[in-house]
Structure formats: structure tokens, C-alpha cells
Amino acid sequence: MKKHNFSAGPAILPSTVIKEAARAVANYQGMGLSLLELSHRGPEFTAIMDEANSLMKEILELPDNYKVMWLTGGASSQFYMAPFNFLNQGETAAYTDTGTWASKAIKEAKNFGNVSVLCSSKDENYTFIPRGYRIPSTAKYLHLTSNNTIYGTQMHKFPKSPIPLVCDMSSDFLSRPFDPSPFGLIYAGAQKNLGPAGVTVAIVREDMLGTVDRVMPSMLDYRTFVNNNSLYNTAPVFPIYVSMLTLRWIKKSGGLKAMQRKARARARVLYNEIDSNPLFKGTVAKSDRSQMNVCFVMEEKYAALESEFMSLTKENGMVGLKGHRSVGGFRASIYNAMPKSSVVALVDLMQEFAKRKA
Amino acid sequence: MKKHNFSAGPAILPSTVIKEAARAVANYQGMGLSLLELSHRGPEFTAIMDEANSLMKEILELPDNYKVMWLTGGASSQFYMAPFNFLNQGETAAYTDTGTWASKAIKEAKNFGNVSVLCSSKDENYTFIPRGYRIPSTAKYLHLTSNNTIYGTQMHKFPKSPIPLVCDMSSDFLSRPFDPSPFGLIYAGAQKNLGPAGVTVAIVREDMLGTVDRVMPSMLDYRTFVNNNSLYNTAPVFPIYVSMLTLRWIKKSGGLKAMQRKARARARVLYNEIDSNPLFKGTVAKSDRSQMNVCFVMEEKYAALESEFMSLTKENGMVGLKGHRSVGGFRASIYNAMPKSSVVALVDLMQEFAKRKA
Numbered sequence: 001m002k003k004h005n006f007s008a009g010p011a012i013l014p015s016t017v018i019k020e021a022a023r024a025v026a027n028y029q030g031m032g033l034s035l036l037e038l039s040h041r042g043p044e045f046t047a048i049m050d051e052a053n054s055l056m057k058e059i060l061e062l063p064d065n066y067k068v069m070w071l072t073g074g075a076s077s078q079f080y081m082a083p084f085n086f087l088n089q090g091e092t093a094a095y096t097d098t099g100t101w102a103s104k105a106i107k108e109a110k111n112f113g114n115v116s117v118l119c120s121s122k123d124e125n126y127t128f129i130p131r132g133y134r135i136p137s138t139a140k141y142l143h144l145t146s147n148n149t150i151y152g153t154q155m156h157k158f159p160k161s162p163i164p165l166v167c168d169m170s171s172d173f174l175s176r177p178f179d180p181s182p183f184g185l186i187y188a189g190a191q192k193n194l195g196p197a198g199v200t201v202a203i204v205r206e207d208m209l210g211t212v213d214r215v216m217p218s219m220l221d222y223r224t225f226v227n228n229n230s231l232y233n234t235a236p237v238f239p240i241y242v243s244m245l246t247l248r249w250i251k252k253s254g255g256l257k258a259m260q261r262k263a264r265a266r267a268r269v270l271y272n273e274i275d276s277n278p279l280f281k282g283t284v285a286k287s288d289r290s291q292m293n294v295c296f297v298m299e300e301k302y303a304a305l306e307s308e309f310m311s312l313t314k315e316n317g318m319v320g321l322k323g324h325r326s327v328g329g330f331r332a333s334i335y336n337a338m339p340k341s342s343v344v345a346l347v348d349l350m351q352e353f354a355k356r357k358a
Numbered sequence: 359m360k361k362h363n364f365s366a367g368p369a370i371l372p373s374t375v376i377k378e379a380a381r382a383v384a385n386y387q388g389m390g391l392s393l394l395e396l397s398h399r400g401p402e403f404t405a406i407m408d409e410a411n412s413l414m415k416e417i418l419e420l421p422d423n424y425k426v427m428w429l430t431g432g433a434s435s436q437f438y439m440a441p442f443n444f445l446n447q448g449e450t451a452a453y454t455d456t457g458t459w460a461s462k463a464i465k466e467a468k469n470f471g472n473v474s475v476l477c478s479s480k481d482e483n484y485t486f487i488p489r490g491y492r493i494p495s496t497a498k499y500l501h502l503t504s505n506n507t508i509y510g511t512q513m514h515k516f517p518k519s520p521i522p523l524v525c526d527m528s529s530d531f532l533s534r535p536f537d538p539s540p541f542g543l544i545y546a547g548a549q550k551n552l553g554p555a556g557v558t559v560a561i562v563r564e565d566m567l568g569t570v571d572r573v574m575p576s577m578l579d580y581r582t583f584v585n586n587n588s589l590y591n592t593a594p595v596f597p598i599y600v601s602m603l604t605l606r607w608i609k610k611s612g613g614l615k616a617m618q619r620k621a622r623a624r625a626r627v628l629y630n631e632i633d634s635n636p637l638f639k640g641t642v643a644k645s646d647r648s649q650m651n652v653c654f655v656m657e658e659k660y661a662a663l664e665s666e667f668m669s670l671t672k673e674n675g676m677v678g679l680k681g682h683r684s685v686g687g688f689r690a691s692i693y694n695a696m697p698k699s700s701v702v703a704l705v706d707l708m709q710e711f712a713k714r715k716a
Binding site: 010019072215 | 359360361365366367368369376377379380381383389390391395396397398400430434435438462465466469547553555556573574575576591593594600678
């Protein structure tokens with residue numbers, strides 16, 4: 001049976017990428033050796049790294065003063081590495097509290113300087129993206145979370161800011177074009193739109209570097225990665241290779257404009273069904289709905305049907321649809337690699353279920 | 359042509375592990391999904407993680423007060439994480455300077471407390487493991503590097519120490535049995551004897567934890583990994599899976615005693631040839647020769663033949679034999695997964711070359 005993978009991450013990857021990655025593990029380019037066994041300093045991986053970097057720059061249209069870093073430790077490590085690299089004790093950074101991960105980023109930043117939380121939707125279970133806050137021009141940077149995986153909200157427009165933006169884009173990275181120039185740092189765990197778990201991309205604007213005076217271990221200093229092309233130590237070879245394959249796929253598929261067009265089409269089909277189906281309802285403000293993570297629950301009077309519908313989705317080859325415990329119900333993660341046909345299969349099932357039950 | 363992979367790391371892995379890893383990338387256990395696309399919180403990866411942990415404990419015969427952590431960032435990150443977790447400002451840690459990596463560990467530790475370097479073989483290009491130093495009982499721990507990948511030396515016996523040992527075992531981890539009880543921390547990048555690049559194992563004795571008073575970001579505190587079974591954030595799924603497969607292979611092959619027996623046999627064949635062949639000579643003290651990384655150079659009078667022999671090895675399917683620039687000549691890394699037949703092929707080539715040239 002065809003599987004429909006709605007997992008929030010690690011998540012669906014393009015099927016051509018999976019096939020090529022499996023071949024590389026078995027025997028890289030017919031060399032008689034697995035990619036896993038090749039030196040990270042050899043010509044094969046050097047070519048992979050160079051291509052990954054140049055595809056990233058091309059696809060995101062990054063100016064020359066932006067440097068791509070391939071890190072590990074997930075976005076969770078960037079929660080402390082960003083303030084560690086940018087914020088002196090005594091200085092202030094501004095944060096927006098739009099979900100669980102934003103709130104963790106705030107907690108970690110407090111270890112390194114003053115944190116001013118400009119807004120929060122926590123009291124309403126993060127069901128919307130706050131607007132209308134004032135951004136202090138004296139703060140070192142403004143931290144944003146572009147898409148909130150758990151709650152299913154997304155920042156469709158970035159705020160105009162007098163200070164550099166630092167943005168966790170983990171769950172909508174590479175799903176839409178954007179102007180990089182207001183950003184001092186963009187970071188994203190790979191395991192949504194880019195690759196398997198085990199690598200984190202961080203893109204830094206050069207003028208952000210070297211502005212703090214604390215003691216920095218080599219592996220926590222962004223400059224170590226910038227100056228050594230992310231090869232100061234052994235890089236996570238396989239996760240970077242798969243990410244490079246995904247970047248190739250994005251380019252071949254038409255780049256970020258095509259990703260955005262497809263994301264909009266997928267999301268529209270699913271949100272339309274949620275809004276018109278008598279059994280289901282969305283959980284967040286319509287204007288802030290994520291095009292990557294679609295959260296929905298049963299209407300109150302049909303609450304008892306939740307587990308029955310969940311079972312039905314499983315019987316139909318759909319995996320990863322259980323909502324996060326903070327929201328409940330269902331979450332359909334529909335990343336770049338998700339075919340529209342999988343979304344249509346889910347919508348068909350919702351319609352069929354409504355016919356039977358409503 | 360059959361390839362003989364003498365790379366220092368990422369390095370050769372058992373061929374059965376490679377085959378199973380490739381299958382898991384293509385389609386994990388016939389699920390119709392790649393392992394790369396599965397949630398790190400799902401039943402499949404939970405089972406993998408549990409098996410990896412229990413195999414590690416079983417193979418190393420770890421007492422219950424030792425906890426296995428699966429980290430990222432390589433041994434290079436443990437160079438600062440160990441002192442960060444164990445050493446207060448004002449306290450002293452003892453270090454042994456036995457090679458490039460030991461020296462980097464010393465450099466990073468100096469950021470966090472006092473470092474007392476008990477011995478160094480740097481002045482003789484790290485060609486031996488120093489002995490006879492006094493270990494101060496007032497120091498917090500003694501840091502060792504059990505095997506020096508670049509120079510080809512190995513600590514065949516660990517010093518008797520009044521303080522806990524902290525040991526970088528990256529390049530001989532799982533190659534021999536040892537008594538874990540003197541160790542407060544053991545760490546190893548996976549990409550030698552364990553798995554692909556992208557995961558680092560650290561094994562901590564519980565009483566080492568919580569003994570410093572500095573501010574600790576969650577992702578830098580060993581307790582975060584111990585308390586969350588290394589799943590506080592998204593773990594590097596695939597590198598951990600491949601490591602688990604390698605642990606299965608070690609167990610099935612007879613455990614660490616069998617690994618040691620095979621390592622000794624491989625090393626003996628190669629060192630015997632180096633010592634008896636008129637063209638070649640070893641680079642380090644015989645008593646400290648590594649059973650994992652065998653460094654050798656041409657005898658002075660045959661120095662001009664080096665590149666000819668290097669070409670010959672390549673023509674015969676041998677890769678990764680170029681010595682590190684700090685030593686020159688040749689380095690044959692002969693890790694757990696290296697079949698003796700590959701070592702014999704190299705020895706045959708050395709003999710043939712000597713017959714032609716000597």
C-alpha cells in the first residue's frame with residue numbers, strides 16, 4: 001500500500017532523493033565503497049560540500065556577505081549558539097514568543113544577556129502570531145520563529161525591523177522565497193524540508209560575527225565554521241549529502257517560487273476541507289495558518305469520533321497525523337516533498353467520514 | 359576491483375552493516391518508508407535507540423552507574439564539553455599531551471579552569487606515549503587520548519590514577535576490552551569503529567555529573583542527554599542506526615575479545631613486514647605502536663620511491679594510505695571492520711616492491 005507520510009519531522013523527502021541516497025550508501029558512484037566510508041577530506045565529499053554550498057546560495061539568492069554553515073545539534077543548539085555569538089552580557093536581544101521552540105530560544109538566551117520579550121500568544125495557546133509590537137532599535141537583534149511546527153502558525157510577512165533579524169526557520173525553510181537582507185542569522189534543522197536528522201544549516205551575515213567578547217570554545221564560534229568551510233572537524237557527511245540531493249531537487253523543480261506555489265496549493269485544499277467539513281475545525285487564526293503544518297481537531301459535538309478517524313487514516317496508509325499533545329487532534333505536516341495526491345487522499349477520507357457520520 | 363579501505367576516518371564499516379543500512383534508507387523493514395523519514399519519537403526509532411544503548415552496555419560490560427549518551431559535534435565538541443561539565447573555574451584538571459587531538463583538548467579546557475599538563479611527547483613529534491609522570495590527587499580528572507590517529511601511537515595500558523580518567527577513545531573505541539571503573543567519562547566520534555560521521559558516543563559515570571556551578575545551556579549539559587535518553591531534541595537518527603548495526607555485528611562476531619584478537623593479528627602482520635622489509639620503517643616507539651593506525655615511511659635511502667609505491671597501492675585498489683602531513687609517508691588504518699585479507703594484500707605489495715627495488 002502506498003504510504004502517505006504526514007510526519008512533522010524527521011519527515012518526507014523526495015522519492016528520487018531517497019533512491020539516490022540508498023545507492024550512495026551501498027556503493028558511491030560505482031567506486032566500490034560506501035559514501036559512509038569515504039574521508040571527509042577526500043575529493044568526493046569536497047565536491048558534495050561545494051555543491052551543497054553553491055546550491056544553497058543560488059536557491060536562496062544569498063548576497064556574498066552571507067556565509068553558509070553546516071552544523072550539528074539541531075535548532076536547539078542554535079537557541080544558545082546565536083546569543084552566545086551575538087549577545088554580550090549587559091546587551092539586550094528582543095524575542096517574540098510564538099510557540100514552544102520560541103519559548104525555549106528565550107530561555108537559553110537569558111543565560112547570555114538581557115532578553116526583552118516583545119510579544120507572546122502563550123495565553124491563547126499560541127493560536128496566532130502577535131502583531132503591532134515595537135521593536136527597540138537599541139537591541140542587538142530580534143529573534144523570530146518563522147513557522148511554529150507544534151501549533152501550526154506561520155509568519156507570512158516578516159516585521160520591518162531596525163535591527164537584524166535572527167530567525168529559526170526550521171519548519172518552513174526552503175518553502176518560499178524571501179529577501180535575506182534583513183536577516184543577520186537564519187537557522188534550520190534539516191529534518192523538515194532539507195534532509196535527514198543530523199545536520200543544521202545556519203546562514204550568517206558577516207557583520208554579525210566577532211561582536212562579542214566572551215571566551216569561545218572553537219566548536220561554538222561561528223567563525224570556526226565560516227573560516228573552515230564547515231570542515232574544522234569531521235562534518236556529518238551523510239546528512240549533508242542528502243541535503244545536497246534535496247537542494248538539487250528543489251532547483252530542478254523550479255526553485256523556491258515553485259515550492260511556494262505547490263505549498264499554497266496543498267494547504268488550500270486541506271484548509272478548504274477543514275473549513276467546509278462539519279466534523280473538523282482548524283485550531284489557529286486563519287490569517288496565521290501554516291502552509292507546512294496543518295493543525296485541526298474534531299468539532300466539539302463529534303469529539304468522540306477522533307480515535308475512529310485516526311484509525312481510519314492509519315488503515316489508509318497515512319502516518320504521522322497525530323497532533324502534538326499541546327494541541328491534540330490532528331496535524332498534517334505537508335512539507336516540500338509531499339505530493340498533492342497525499343493531501344487529496346486525506347481530504348477524500350475526511351469527506352467520506354463526514355458522509356458516514358455527520 | 360575489490361577495494362581495500364585504509365582510511366583514517368570516516369572509515370571502513372562491516373559490509374553487512376553497509377548493506378543493511380542501504381536497505382533501511384530505501385525502505386525500512388518493508389514499511390514503504392525510508393528510515394530517514396521516520397519520526398525520532400516513533401516506535402521504530404525508539405526500538406533502535408533502546409537496542410543501541412543495551413548493546414553498548416552489554417559489549418562494554420558497563421556497570422549501572424554508567425550512562426550512554428549519543429551526542430553530535432564530534433570528539434572536538436567533547437574537548438570543551440568535558441571541562442565545561444566537570445571543571446569549575448579555580449579547579450585543576452590534569453592532561454597528557456600525546457598528539458594533535460590531545461593538544462586541542464588541552465587548549466579548549468583552558469577556557470574553563472586550570473590545566474596541568476603532566477607530560478608531553480611533542481618535542482619528539484609525538485612518537486611515543488610518555489610514562490612515569492605523577493598524577494596529582496587534587497586534580498578533578500586526568501584526560502587521556504587512548505589512541506593517536508595521526509601519529510599511530512596507542513596507550514596499551516591505562517595509568518593507575520587516584521582521580522577519574524576522562525578519555526578520548528575515538529580511534530580505538532570498541533577494539534579491545536577494558537575495565538570501565540577508573541573512567542569518569544569515555545567519548546568517541548563514531549567514524550572509526552562504530553558508524554558514519556555525525557554521532558559521538560559519550561559514556562559518563564553518574565557521580566561526575568552536577569559538580570560544577572556555571573550556567574549551562576540545556577544542550578551543553580550532559581544531564582540533559584542522560585535524563586532524556588539522548589532524545590531531548592531530534593537525535594541524528596541514521597548515524598545512530600548504523601552504529602547500532604555495528605554493535606550487533608561486534609556482538610555476533612564475539613565481542614571485544616574477538617575484536618582485540620583480530621586487531622592484534624592484523625597489526626602483527628603489518629608491523630612484521632615494516633620491520634623486515636628493507637624499504638620501509640615504522641615511525642614510533644615499538645612499545646607504543648597502535649593496533650589501529652599503522653604509520654610507516656620509506657627508509658631514507660629509498661625516500662625517492664615513496665610516490666611510486668603510493669601509486670602502486672592505488673593501482674591495486676588501496677585507498678586512504680597517505681600519511682597525515684604531520685608524519686608523512688604512509689598510514690594504514692586497520693579498524694575493526696578491516697579484513698585481514700586487505701592487510702595481507704598490502705604486505706604482499708610491499709614485498710613485491712622490495713623484490714623489485716631493494
